[in-house]
Amino acid sequence: MDSEQQPVRIVIVDDDQLVRMALRLVIEGEPDLAVVAEAADGDAAITVVAEQHPDVVLMDVRMPGRDGLSATRELLARPSPPNVLMLTTFDSDDLVLGALHAGALGFVLKDTPPARIIDAVRTVAEGNPVLSPVATARVIAAATGPRSAHVRRPSREAALNRLSTLTERELETARAIADGLGNPEIAERLRISVATVKAHTGNLFAKLDVENRVQIALLVRDAED
Structure with missing residues (x-):
């Protein structure tokens, strides 16, 4: 990394403190990345993003109170929004589909190896989409299933x-x-x-x-x- 280049500023949003701690440890081991704030729900996420102006938000999909989908929609509707990378365990695939339609650049499973999470953060920071093969296959299955409510399928x-x-x-x-x-x-x-x-x-x-x-x-x- 260029010594004059500022690190990518990241906000971690997850209701599980252990998940936030683990992600912070992984991310802060990289010289080009910096965690500037954490939040435990969607409302807190909107507040800290407004205060910190991060480049990337790692957003949990399902949280008590305001979920990640609702928070993502509001963040991306604002001027100069951050790039959003969704975190999921895939207990709610429709929410992830909704997040993609809301403008999130991609998603990673919470059990993704640390090196791949770092790669995903860097990719999203550059404005590029991140959809891992395993996650993609599972989302496709949800999207094409009879109960999907988020995808209007063409003929x-x-x-x-x-x-x-x-x-x-x-x-x-x-x-x-x-x-x-x-x-x-x-x-x-x-x-x-x-x-x-x-x-x-x-x-x-x-x-x-x-x-x-x-x-x-x-x-x-x-x-x-």
């Missing part, structure tokens, strides 16, 4: 029309994303480099007018139904 014909703009390789990449694969696994399946996978994924975002990998996967699932 099969509409999905096919959108996918028809893709090249063969881009379509193969989209299908691999729908299978919950990460970039290294996609590269191995398609026998291409990770850099090429990233290029194809960027093209998918632009051509399909989507914001994250879950939306790509949902289009593929809709086209195949």
Whole structure:
């Protein structure tokens, strides 16, 4: 890290004090990251974000009082909002789907290895989405299930029309994303480099007018139904 560059400012929001302590220990071991505040619920999160102006908020999905979804919606509706990375144990997948629609850049499971949490924080700080393969697969299952209330699914014909703009390789990449694969696994399946996978994924975002990998996967699932 450049010695003159300021560390990424982070607020941790979780009702479990042990979770907050563990996340702080992991994050503060990195010289380019700094935890500037903690909060135990959505209302407190809104207050400390207004005071501290962080770059990233690690937001628990389910908390007593105001939950993470409601707090995320309010934060992202304000001027110059932070980037939000959701924390979840996946006991409430619909809330995570709602958070993505509210504008959160992604989500990580609470039992994600520390190194991957750090990578996710850095990625979100740069304004890029984070959706791990395992988490993506579980959210897709929730989104396509009969009880999902947060996703308005297009018709099969509409999905096919959108996918028809893709090249063969881009379509193969989209299908691999729908299978919950990460970039290294996609590269191995398609026998291409990770850099090429990233290029194809960027093209998918632009051509399909989507914001994250879950939306790509949902289009593929809709086209195949």
